[in-house]
Each structure stands twice: as C-alpha cells, then as structure tokens.
Amino acid sequence: MPTVERTRALVIALAIGVLGFTVLSQTAGATHVRPKGASPIRISLVPAYEACATSNSTHGAPLAFPSCNPPVQSSNFLTVGTPDANGAEANSVASALIKVKVTSPEAVLTTLRVSDVRCLPGTAASVCNGANAVDGPDYSGQLQMNATIRISDHYNGSNLDDAATVQEIPFPVNVYCHNTTDTSTGGLCDDPGPQCVCPPPNLDGLRSVVGMTQFEVSDGGPDGQVSTNDNTVFLREGVFIP
Numbered sequence: 001m002p003t004v005e006r007t008r009a010l011v012i013a014l015a016i017g018v019l020g021f022t023v024l025s026q027t028a029g030a031t032h033v034r035p036k037g038a039s040p041i042r043i044s045l046v047p048a049y050e051a052c053a054t055s056n057s058t059h060g061a062p063l064a065f066p067s068c069n070p071p072v073q074s075s076n077f078l079t080v081g082t083p084d085a086n087g088a089e090a091n092s093v094a095s096a097l098i099k100v101k102v103t104s105p106e107a108v109l110t111t112l113r114v115s116d117v118r119c120l121p122g123t124a125a126s127v128c129n130g131a132n133a134v135d136g137p138d139y140s141g142q143l144q145m146n147a148t149i150r151i152s153d154h155y156n157g158s159n160l161d162d163a164a165t166v167q168e169i170p171f172p173v174n175v176y177c178h179n180t181t182d183t184s185t186g187g188l189c190d191d192p193g194p195q196c197v198c199p200p201p202n203l204d205g206l207r208s209v210v211g212m213t214q215f216e217v218s219d220g221g222p223d224g225q226v227s228t229n230d231n232t233v234f235l236r237e238g239v240f241i242p
Contacts, residue, residue, distance in 0.1 A: 048070075052067055078123070130187065138186050139178055142224060143226070
C-alpha cells in the first residue's frame with residue numbers, strides 16, 4: 001500500500017477510534033434507568049395525628065392492633081371544621097398537584113390548595129382575625145408543604161455530564177392563606193398559580209428521576225410564618241374513608 005494511502009487509513013482509523021471512545025464515554029457518563037413518563041402526581045392531604053407510642057386500647061378486627069385513645073392532632077396551631085369534634089361543618093379539602101412541564105424550558109409545577117383552615121388557641125391574633133359562627137377563626141398565615149426527594153440524573157461531575165444520585169434534599173413549597181367571607185368555613189390557602197421548581201437554564205433533557213417520600217404540610221407556628229423554627233405538622237398525605 002502506498003505511503004499516502006497507509007497514512008490516510010491510519011488517520012481514518014484513529015478518527016473512528018476517537019469517535020467511538022467519545023460516544024462510549026458520553027453513553028457511560030449519561031446513562032441511567034428511567035421510565036417513559038411519570039406525571040402528574042395528585043396528593044390528597046388529611047389532618048395529621050401523633051403516632052401511637054403507649055397504647056391504651058385496641059383497634060377492631062381484622063386490624064386488631066394497639067391504639068391510643070384519644071387521637072391527638074400533630075398541629076398545635078391549626079385545625080379544620082368537624083361537627084362531632086368542634087361543632088363546625090366539615091368543609092376542608094386539601095390536595096397538591098405536581099406536574100412536569102415537558103416543553104422547553106422544562107420545569108416541575110406544583111399547586112397546593114387547602115380549604116377550611118381554622119386557628120387553635122395560641123395562634124397570633126394577627127393571622128386569626130376572621131371570625132366564624134362556630135369554632136376557631138380563619139387562618140391567614142402561611143403553610144409549607146415538604147417532602148424528601150432523591151434525584152438521579154446526568155448533571156453531575158466536573159463536566160456536568162455524569163449520571164449520579166444526589167443525596168436526599170428537602171422539597172419545600174410555601175403557600176399563603178387568606179380569610180373568607182363565609183362564616184361557616186375557615187381560611188383558604190392556595191397559590192395564585194402553579195409554583196415553578198425549575199432546572200438550570202438551557203438544560204432540558206436531564207432525564208431526572210425524582211423519588212419522593214411522604215408529603216407533609218406544616219403550619220406557620222404561633223406567628224403564622226413558616227420561616228421561624230416553631231412550626232408543627234398540620235396535614236399528611238393520605239385518604240379519608242367516610
């Protein structure tokens with residue numbers, strides 16, 4: 001084979017080898033198992049109760065497990081209307097919606113809505129000034145929904161192209177509550193619109209797999225502000241069986 005042809009063949013072979021190594025490196029650095037899709041998530045929320053630590057009763061069969069009488073709400077500052085508990089109508093409905101926006105720029109949109117939120121004694125009058133006909137006044141402070149999330153994507157390493165799983169981090173979503181004109185229902189906590197939890201700009205296609213633990217919604221503590229470290233759990237992810 002002439003020298004020029006041998007040189008050309010060597011250059012082509014080296015180029016193919018470098019290209020192959022690059023493709024393999026990119027594939028190895030960016031590959032992780034993921035589903036075709038997983039959105040949206042609708043989360044129903046129910047009043048949170050303390051765990052039963054020292055039982056004094058037993059649940060009926062077939063779930064004949066130790067129980068604690070009476071149930072104790074986890075929140076020290078908020079409640080909802082319930083005829084047999086506080087004489088008010090049962091008007092509370094609480095849920096969150098988490099939806100992935102797949103068009104560019106990609107984002108995670110969250111919406112939280114909780115109705116009939118009422119103050120318990122001890123919550124500041126500044127956020128409890130909407131009187132109701134029965135039971136506590138409307139709550140006009142803040143709530144915070146949170147969960148622990150575990151992200152696996154390929155936006156890691158020095159070149160930001162490695163597949164990796166991030167250590168578990170919090171996923172907070174804050175919402176403001178306001179008084180209603182209806183004296184038979186408590187405050188309404190909702191977003192003016194979906195809140196955006198956005199990835200870094202110009203980085204669509206991260207193929208993020210996000211595992212989530214149980215969602216909880218905290219009250220704002222005695223001052224109604226979620227930024228102060230005095231909040232208690234008001235709602236948890238769950239279902240209600242009439």
